[in-house]
Each structure stands twice: as C-alpha cells, then as structure tokens.
Amino acid sequence: ATFVMRNREYLVAVKADEGILTLHTLHWADEIRDPRKIDTLPDQIEVDKREVEMAEQLIDALTMEWKPEEFHDTYQDEVAKLVESKRTGKTMEKAEPPAESTNVVDLMEALRASVDRAKKPEDHEAGKESAGAGSAPTGIQKGAQRRRPKKRAKATQQGSHSPSESADLDSLTKAELYQRAAEEDVPGRSSMSRDELVKSLSAKRHRQRKSSA
Incomplete structure (x- = not known):
C-alpha cells in the first residue's frame, strides 16, 4: 500500500x-x-587473526545488559528544552563539536586503543594476573596496562569523591564518561549530557564513599 x-x-x-x-x-x-553492480566495493581481503581477536575483545568490553527503559527519543527532549529556553529568554549551550578525524591507518593500534578505553577496571586487574595464561595475546594485555593512566586507576581503587577524581572525570570524553556510567549502572545515562554524566558519576561515588565510611 x-x-x-x-x-x-x-x-x-x-x-x-x-x-x-x-x-x-x-x-x-x-x-x-544491487550490490553486485557497485564497482566501488572493496575486494575480498584477508584479516589478521590478531585483528579479529582484538575486535572480539572490543565487542565484549562494550556489551551491556539491554534495558529498553533507559533509551528514548532525546530529540524531543532537546526540542522541548530549546522551546522553554526561548520562552524564558535563556540561551542554550551549544553542542560539543564532533571529534576530528585522526586518519588512523593502523587497524591494530585503533582496536587496541578502543579496547583500552572500554576495558572495565576489574577486567584490567584480572588481565594483569592472566597475562601469561594465554587467554589473550600478551602484547595486547601489556599494551592496555601500559596506556592506562596511573592517576585514573588510583582514583578507581580509592572510590572517593576527591578533587583529583573530579578532575579525572572532567578530562574524559563523553563516550568515555558514558562507558563509566554503564559500568557503574547509572540510571538514565543514555539521555544525559556530558556535564550531567560528570555530576552523576561524582555524586554516585560520593554516596558510595559515605556509605562505606
């Protein structure tokens, strides 16, 4: 019809x-x-086994439990905020500009960096213990450990809401903050702005510190 x-x-x-x-x-x-009539498609290529393993690690690191109630049409929310700001004479904060292209040509380095950003803190600690167990390529695990900032790891272990921790959160991108929020099961994270993610993560860790005290 x-x-x-x-x-x-x-x-x-x-x-x-x-x-x-x-x-x-x-x-x-x-x-x-018809894809068979498209001349610009790349030819069949051989993929390195390490690249496949790294891609599987990235998928596993980014996989999370599906909660439909956490996803909704954020476009309508933003339009409503814009209308309300116009009505009250306020100004809307401009959205963050898109990330610049890095023109990365080394697929292994790109995958390794993505896995390192997405790896959960507990997975990272477990990776150090099993580095020689053959569960993943040794170079991958060592590279992930070497690139993880010591300051960020220390803040995670302490679990405290300190100025250094807030500064650590402020230094992260929105994608990295969202990954942290997913790891800590922050509700409503899918519709939060970058600043809201920072505030929610800081507030949750502050409550955890008070409850443990």
Whole structure:
C-alpha cells in the first residue's frame, strides 16, 4: 500500500501481528541498489587473526545488559528544552563539536586503543594476573596496562569523591564518561549530557564513599 506522511508518499507493507495491524515503511525500487553492480566495493581481503581477536575483545568490553527503559527519543527532549529556553529568554549551550578525524591507518593500534578505553577496571586487574595464561595475546594485555593512566586507576581503587577524581572525570570524553556510567549502572545515562554524566558519576561515588565510611 501507499500513504502520505509529512507531505511525502511512502510505500508500505501492512501486516497482521498478534491481533493488530502493523505498518512498515519500505524503499521504492529505484532507491535500492544491487550490490553486485557497485564497482566501488572493496575486494575480498584477508584479516589478521590478531585483528579479529582484538575486535572480539572490543565487542565484549562494550556489551551491556539491554534495558529498553533507559533509551528514548532525546530529540524531543532537546526540542522541548530549546522551546522553554526561548520562552524564558535563556540561551542554550551549544553542542560539543564532533571529534576530528585522526586518519588512523593502523587497524591494530585503533582496536587496541578502543579496547583500552572500554576495558572495565576489574577486567584490567584480572588481565594483569592472566597475562601469561594465554587467554589473550600478551602484547595486547601489556599494551592496555601500559596506556592506562596511573592517576585514573588510583582514583578507581580509592572510590572517593576527591578533587583529583573530579578532575579525572572532567578530562574524559563523553563516550568515555558514558562507558563509566554503564559500568557503574547509572540510571538514565543514555539521555544525559556530558556535564550531567560528570555530576552523576561524582555524586554516585560520593554516596558510595559515605556509605562505606
């Protein structure tokens, strides 16, 4: 079938699903390209075994429990904030500029750096103990240990809300802060700005320090 939405006609499929009708938007035939007719696709290449192992480590490090309630349409929230700020005469803070391209050509270095950023503190400590056990390439584990800042590791071990810890959080990117929030199970992290992530992480660690005292 077809229907009109936002002044545009869409091709759709209507399906019966558990007693209700569902509508799925589709692409028109001229919008779909045959991949066999695309000349710009790269040729089949051989992938190094170490690159595959490193990619699997990165996937494992970034995998987290799926909680649908933590994900929602942040676009509507931002529009509502913008409307409210205009109504009250306030100014909105500009979004952070996108990260500049680094033109990395060494895939192993890029994967190793990503694994190092995503590795959880407890996984990092366990990695030092099992470095010679053959669970992962020795060079990978040593590289991850060597690049982890001592100051950040010390703050994690202490678990205290100190000025050095706040400065440590301020030095992280939003992606790194989100990973920290995922590790500490901070609720609502998916819709938080960078500053909100810093405040939430600092507040949670402060509460943990008080409860342990």
